[in-house]
Amino acid sequence: PVTEPEHDEL
């Protein structure tokens, strides 16, 4: 599966 980065900023 493709892993997406987690975006924790706005």
Place this chain on the structure above:
Amino acid sequence: MNIFRLCGDLSHLLAILLLLVKIWKTRSCAGISGKSQILFAIVYTTRYLDLFTSFVSIYNSVMKIVFLSASYGTLYLMFYKFKPTYDHNHDSFRILYLIVPALVLSFVIVHAYTLMEVLWTYSIYLEAVAIMPQLFMVSRTGEAETITSHYLFALGSYRALYILNWIYRYYTEDFLDLIVIIAGIVQTILYCDFFYLYITKVLKGKRLSLP
């Protein structure tokens, strides 16, 4: 969360609310680029779709909802409620020249090929250039109202503060997201000319007018 990001977010929030209140109080959107506002609405919509798929913090979710609502509220005021005051003759930047290349780039340089990730990347690229119609409008009319200048300064400062936040995060958390960092630097560079005029004119009590 660090002090740079918090200040950046607050600056961003201030900019958006300042614009909304200015239009509401003066019952006019003269001097504001509707095209930039459309681009910002696309930016927030494509980036904050993740409200439905991932949760980071109450703070993030609330800010996302505020940005989205304020952005669509601004569009409503500009294109519906105070439409007669919208200066479309001077708002002549072709936004397809920004929308299409940003879309192409988001398929070429992206962290992962998933719908949400491509949309997030697109929002980052489009945000970097979304202010161009507004800056073009200021250059065409040769001036900007003081409150519009404050809006632009707050909006430009937000990404500049985020750059400090990324430097801080690189050293403290090993955080390095080149897509957002490079786009953020481009975004900030676009404001440099304006920052210069703001500091040399508006802060000294003068109206922002171009020679």
